[in-house]
Structures are given as structure tokens and as C-alpha cells.
Amino acid sequence: MLFLVSIKKKMLEVNGLIKKYDKQNAVNNITFSLQGGEVVGLLGPNGAGKSTTMKCIVGLLRKTAGEVSIGGHDHLSVEAKKLFSYIPETPNIYDLLTVREHMQFIAQAYGVKDWKERAEVYFEMYDLADKQDKLGRDLSKGMKQKVSICCALLPDPRILFFDEPMIGLDPKAIKNTKKIFKTLKEEGKTILVSTHLMESVEAIADRIMIMKEGNIIGNDTLSNLKANFNGGNDSTLEDLFLELTKDE
Known part of the structure; x- marks a missing residue:
């Protein structure tokens, strides 16, 4: 008899x-590592190293040392780049492309055939x-962030890196982005999201990773972190965060 064991990659x-x-x-x-289908909230005060870590992972910054692999491939390889999308804190879009042309550009780069319907x-x-016909240079920061998110979602990546995705978004867009997090989780996508809006990840995160001064000072499920926290299970993620990151 053959037994099949499901192992998360x-x-x-x-x-x-x-x-x-x-x-x-x-x-x-x-x-640290992320399993397939896992949602991890990356928290930390300003200057903790969150954005630098993400930029090193996706190849926007050259790491000084260490190894990074995505889906079993070196993070700088074409094979790895096909697997992930990155939404930066400051949206970078093309001044002379329209909103629609941004989506078309991503579709052609990733070979997305049904891009118009998805867009x-x-x-x-x-x-x-x-x-859709507005040029990138004519969009507000919030609109640019929306275009950045849409471009990242279009190729249906297996892993997504969100760096402060709520910055500049209006309340409706924030609500819809939270819904997208839940949908992506249900689809088994892997997500690393850095944010100061803790309620946006507290409900869906499988694990919380907290950085301070370039170090990881907490990396566990929220319930396990709370169990080791003086405030106990009645404490909030905010309480936990403030306690772990306070100055000694």
C-alpha cells in the first residue's frame, strides 16, 4: 500500500x-524561512531593518553576506523572479505609461494571457x-500605490512581499487590501507583510516576526509569543510589540 504524505515546501x-x-x-x-501557504507579519520600529531585509530578498539591495533562496532557487535567478511579486513602501511606476499599459507590460513580462479580465x-x-488612460506621472501617491498592488497581483505569484502596503491608501482600498490578504491565504499563497498597522495582519498571520536593530527578537505564532509574554493571553499584538521593542 502506498502512503502519500503532504509536506509543505x-x-x-x-x-x-x-x-x-x-x-x-x-x-x-x-x-528564517517561510513555508508554502504561510502568512507572516514582519513587525518592528522604524529603522529595525524590515525594508532592508525585504529589498535584499528581492534583489533590490546587494546583501553583504548570507544565502537567500525562493522556491528552491537562488533569489536572483530568473526562476525565482517568476515566483514572487514585491510591493514597495514607495511605489515606483513609469511616468509615461498609462495605468492600463502598466498592466499590459506586466502581462507581457510574465506571460499572463487573460490579463485584461484580471486587470x-x-x-x-x-x-x-x-x-486607465492616466499617465503614471499624473497619479497621486495613493493611486500609484494602487497601481503597484494591481501589477503585483496580476501574474498570480506564489509568494508576495508587501512592504507597508497600506501607506497612502484610502479607507476603502485598505479594506479591500485586507480582503486580498485573506483571499491569498485561502489560495495557499505565501505572504511576508511588513506593516505598522498590526490589526491588518493579526487576524490572518500564521506567525509574527519582530525585528529590532537588525535582529529578529521574536519569531513564533501569536499565541506562543503571548504565552511567553508577561501580559498573558489577554494582551494584544500591540502590547506584545511594545514590550519586546522597548528600550532597555
């Missing part, structure tokens, strides 16, 4: 990641349907 592996600026470590020899869904969700 590691979608992201970070081993001994270091990023130095001059002699200062912005990221200090951190190691329409995201345009409606983010109130971009009547702005």
Missing part, C-alpha cells in the same frame, strides 16, 4: 543574511476603472 529560506552600510549592520546575521477586476476593486 519551503518557499523562502534566508540563512545568515547580513547587510552592512559602511561598518554598521542594518541587518545582523538573520535566519478589470483589480481596477474595480481599487477604483481605477475610470483612470
Whole structure:
């Protein structure tokens, strides 16, 4: 008799990641991994190293040391880049492409054949349907962020990196982005989301990872972190975060 065992594949592996600026470590020899279908909230005060960590993972910053693999491939390989999308804190879109042309560009780059239908869904969700012909340079920061999110979702990636995705969004867009998090989780996608809006990840995160001064000081399920926290299970994620990141 043949027994099949379902094993979750590691979608992201970070081993001994270091990023130095001059002699200062912005990221200090951190190691962690994300399983397939796992949602992890990355928290930390300003300057903790969250954005630097994400930028090193996706290849926007050159790491000083360490190994990073995505879906079993080196993070800088074409094979890895086909698997993930990255939504930066500050949206970077093309000044002379329209909203629709941004989606078409992503579709052609990733070979998305049904992109028009998928794009329409995201345009409606983010109130971009009547702005499809606007150039990137004519959009507000919030609109640019919406376009950035739509472009990231279009190729249906297996792993998504969100760096402060709510920055600049209006309340409706924030609500819809939270819904997208839940939908992506239900679809088994792997998500690493860095945010200061803790309620946006508290309900859906399988695990919370907290950084301070370039180090990971907490990395566990919320219930396990609370169990080791003086406030007990009645404490909130905010209470836990403030306690772990307070100055000694």
C-alpha cells in the first residue's frame, strides 16, 4: 500500500543574511524561512531593518553576506523572479505609461494571457476603472500605490512581499487590501507583510516576526509569543510589540 504524505515546501529560506552600510549592520546575521501557504507579519520600529531585509530578498539591495533562496532557487535567478511579486513602501511606476499599459507590460513580462479580465477586476476593486488612460506621472501617491498592488497581483505569484502596503491608501482600498490578504491565504499563497498597522495582519498571520536593530527578537505564532509574554493571553499584538521593542 502506498502512503502519500503532504509536506509543505519551503518557499523562502534566508540563512545568515547580513547587510552592512559602511561598518554598521542594518541587518545582523538573520535566519528564517517561510513555508508554502504561510502568512507572516514582519513587525518592528522604524529603522529595525524590515525594508532592508525585504529589498535584499528581492534583489533590490546587494546583501553583504548570507544565502537567500525562493522556491528552491537562488533569489536572483530568473526562476525565482517568476515566483514572487514585491510591493514597495514607495511605489515606483513609469511616468509615461498609462495605468492600463502598466498592466499590459506586466502581462507581457510574465506571460499572463487573460490579463485584461484580471486587470478589470483589480481596477474595480481599487477604483481605477475610470483612470486607465492616466499617465503614471499624473497619479497621486495613493493611486500609484494602487497601481503597484494591481501589477503585483496580476501574474498570480506564489509568494508576495508587501512592504507597508497600506501607506497612502484610502479607507476603502485598505479594506479591500485586507480582503486580498485573506483571499491569498485561502489560495495557499505565501505572504511576508511588513506593516505598522498590526490589526491588518493579526487576524490572518500564521506567525509574527519582530525585528529590532537588525535582529529578529521574536519569531513564533501569536499565541506562543503571548504565552511567553508577561501580559498573558489577554494582551494584544500591540502590547506584545511594545514590550519586546522597548528600550532597555
